[in-house]
Amino acid sequence: MSQLDLLVFAAHPDDAEIGMGATIAKHLTAGLRVGICDLTEAELSSNGTPALRRAEAVAASEILGLTLRINLALPDRGLRCDRKQLDQIATVIRETRPRLVFAPYWFDRHPDHVMCSQMVEEAVFNAKLRRYPLAGEAHQVEQVYYYFIHELPQADVVMDVSAEHESKMLALAAYRSQFLHIDELDMVVTPLNQGYLEQVVERDRLLGRRYGMKFAEGFASKTAQRRTLFLD
Numbered sequence: 627m628s629q630l631d632l633l634v635f636a637a638h639p640d641d642a643e644i645g646m647g648a649t650i651a652k653h654l655t656a657g658l659r660v661g662i663c664d665l666t667e668a669e670l671s672s673n674g675t676p677a678l679r680r681a682e683a684v685a686a687s688e689i690l691g692l693t694l695r696i697n698l699a700l701p702d703r704g705l706r707c708d709r710k711q712l713d714q715i716a717t718v719i720r721e722t723r724p725r726l727v728f729a730p731y732w733f734d735r736h737p738d739h740v741m742c743s744q745m746v747e748e749a750v751f752n753a754k755l756r757r758y759p760l761a762g763e764a765h766q767v768e769q770v771y772y773y774f775i776h777e778l779p780q781a782d783v784v785m786d787v788s789a790e791h792e793s794k795m796l797a798l799a800a801y802r803s804q805f806l807h808i809d810e811l812d813m814v815v816t817p818l819n820q821g822y823l824e825q826v827v828e829r830d831r832l833l834g835r836r837y838g839m840k841f842a843e844g845f846a847s848k849t850a851q852r853r854t855l856f857l858d
């Protein structure tokens with residue numbers, strides 16, 4: 627697996643793009659290596675199918691220019707902090723050896739986002755233990771940051787993404803089965819296909835305005851060692 631500077635974990639394909647698609651684009655443009663690891667294929671989503679969602683994730687990844695995108699195909703609504711699932715996450719960390727890891731914020735209205743957050747935190751810990759019984763060389767991540775999906779609490783770190791916001795929205799638009807309401811596809815109405823993307827734009831604009839930027843994405847940290855750019 628490719629070595630990465632930034633590794634972003636998500637419960638479902640599209641979570642990473644919602645929370646930090648523009649920050650991902652910004653770091654890729656700067657020449658850094660960025661990957662996304664989705665834990666599930668979102669097979670319980672009201673609209674679309676796993677195959678369609680896979681194709682949409684590939685399209686979104688190409689728009690962003692991701693270095694790597696993988697899906698662990700863990701069960702949707704079946705994410706658990708058990709040894710087997712945590713080891714799959716820790717293996718990805720050991721193989722890609724990222725400097726920074728990103729996970730969903732620890733409060734969210736979707737319980738899978740909350741569980742993903744907790745699992746990543748545990749796996750980051752296990753991955754660094756030299757004697758932890760898992761293949762691969764132990765790896766210490768420098769910092770874990772948490773991105774916001776549905777919530778927008780106080781951010782510890784704010785990233786100016788004015789120049790990259792358009793790429794984020796193009797990547798999100800690739801998830802047609804989630805964010806568009808297409809009558810021919812017999813789709814059901816969900817909050818996601820009723821103006822959700824406009825809300826994402828507004829949220830990022832609102833956060834940016836507070837800091838004198840056109841658009842911004844925010845992050846939380848439990849240790850907050852850095853409060854500026856992720857990588858200098």
Ligand SMILES: [Zn+2]
Binds near residue numbers: 637638641736739
């Ligand atoms: Zn999600």
